[in-house]
Structure formats: structure tokens, C-alpha cells
Amino acid sequence: MLRLSCLALLAALMAAPAAQAGTLPTAKLVRCGEGDCLLLRGGRSSAGAIVTVNGRAVAVEGGRGWKLRVPVATVRDWASPYARSLAVAVVDADGQVEQRETVRLPVGLLGHNTELAALVVRAR
Numbered sequence: 001m002l003r004l005s006c007l008a009l010l011a012a013l014m015a016a017p018a019a020q021a022g023t024l025p026t027a028k029l030v031r032c033g034e035g036d037c038l039l040l041r042g043g044r045s046s047a048g049a050i051v052t053v054n055g056r057a058v059a060v061e062g063g064r065g066w067k068l069r070v071p072v073a074t075v076r077d078w079a080s081p082y083a084r085s086l087a088v089a090v091v092d093a094d095g096q097v098e099q100r101e102t103v104r105l106p107v108g109l110l111g112h113n114t115e116l117a118a119l120v121v122r123a124r
Contacts, residue, residue, distance in 0.1 A: 037069040
């Protein structure tokens with residue numbers, strides 16, 4: 001029984017670094033300067049790990065808990081029209097992907113405005 005408990009404890013300790021490798025990244029629309037930015041936040045196992053957004057390495061703020069502000073215009077350049085998500089990855093110093101997640105964008109962020117020439121409303 002003691003041996004089984006030790007094995008279970010060892011397995012839990014070995015799994016802990018993978019669980020701490022990073023929290024799931026999130027995206028939120030925030031004001032920055034004169035415009036709007038997308039605030040991305042997440043976690044990584046070490047401050048030396050590289051964060052990529054849609055395959056582009058980005059400079060993030062923070063250590064293990066990182067954040068990044070990206071102007072909405074830049075997000076439009078990085079993503080396809082009408083995209084609903086971004087691919088965020090954390091790559092360690094050896095080039096191994098620690099974490100790869102799809103981050104949902106705020107609803108309608110990359111949609112386009114449709115200008116109406118006329119709007120007809122009828123009462124029934």
C-alpha cells in the first residue's frame with residue numbers, strides 16, 4: 001500500500017509542471033491610446049519561453065504570467081477576414097511547443113460594418 005501511495009504521489013508531482021506550464025490564454029478588447037487593442041493574457045512555465053500569435057513571435061510583458069496588447073488593426077492584418085479566433089502558442093528555449101491554444105476573439109471584432117442605403121420598416 002505504501003509503495004502504491006508513493007507511486008501515485010510521484011505521478012502527481014511529475015504531472016504538476018505540465019499543469020503549471022501555462023494558464024489558458026484569454027482575449028479582451030481594451031482601450032489603448034486613441035484606439036482599441038486586443039489584450040491577450042496567458043501563462044508559461046518560464047519567462048524565457050517565447051509566445052507566438054498566429055505563428056508570429058511577439059514580445060510580451062511579464063514573467064510566467066504574460067500579457068500583450070495588440071492594436072485591432074494589427075490583429076486584422078494577422079487574421080483572416082471574419083476570424084473568430086487566434087492561435088496562441090508557447091515555445092520553450094529548445095523550440096518545443098509547451099502549449100498551443102485557440103483563443104476566441106470578442107464577438108464581431110473582425111466583422112465589417114454594412115452601410116445601409118435605406119431601411120424599410122413595415123407595421124403589420
